[in-house]
Amino acid sequence: MFxxxxxxxxxxxxxxxxxxxxxxxxxxxxxxxxxxxxxxEAYHNHNWRQRSLNERSAWIADMTFETRVDRSDWVVIDHHTTEVPAKKAILIHDLNKSAGLLCYELCQQHGLSSPKLDRLVQLSNVADLFLDKDPDFTIANDYANLVKTYQFWNLHELIQGDLERLIDHPLLAVMEVKRRIENPLGHAWSKANITELSPTIGFVDSVIGNLNLIVHQLLEEKETAYPVLITLFRKGNGTMIASLRSRNGEAIKVAEKLQGGGHANACGATLPRSVQQIPEAIQYLRQILNPPPVKDGRLNNLESLFEGINAAKS
Structure with a gap:
């Protein structure tokens, strides 16, 4: 033990x-x-990248390991893909385990565990890794949907920071009803309301239901021609979050274009603060995901130069 x-x-x-x-x-x-x-402290990916790192020491969880956090007396516990080797920081990393499971294993090494935590961490691991063949997949997503529905800090306050209170929480009954009634209705509506962002990327609109499960069903059952599907969520403060899903690793490449990150088939990005509404987000995504063709060759470069000069004169 280190x-x-x-x-x-x-x-x-x-x-x-x-x-x-x-x-x-x-x-x-x-x-x-x-x-x-x-x-x-808790951050979405975009805000995390903008945060200055002034602390001498810190523990970071569920954030992709990168060069700027490779510091002495820093501990990073994560499961996202990274190409950065740890030279100074302590890195606990496993692609096949959720960050929560990695943190729990560290807690267990120091004598911190309970049957309720065993169960909660196991369910979260199933949901976060989207282990759809696991027998607990459905109930695991009900637990995960608590944060999606009620938000991180609201849920934190509701349970007063006590994770064990999440086990068999009364709000799970709400999640079960939403799943059973809302998801089929939401799936049918969303399937009929997919908007093209690029030839390989579609935006899935929604009015009801667990959007992650709806998108998973659309991809798994090949109900759309787009290999990457994007959904949008507007936080209470107006920040627009894009969630990306795929089946064969295409999503992460798209997320990186949006300055986001995550897993190969499940990732996200925070859109600029100037983007406040869904139509604005669709327009922004189309611009980013369909860049104008780059002119190659010296002649074209000269043409661009003269175009710039003429534009400056006008």
Missing amino acids: SLPKPEVIITHESDLDGLISGLLLKRLAKKVFNADVPL
């Missing part, structure tokens, strides 16, 4: 249950190891 540095802050992913579980488990671990109430 020695953990005392963190000044714990940072996690704001968008899903895996991030919530990871962050709260690490807070519990810091309390056990250092008897300290370390502040917890």
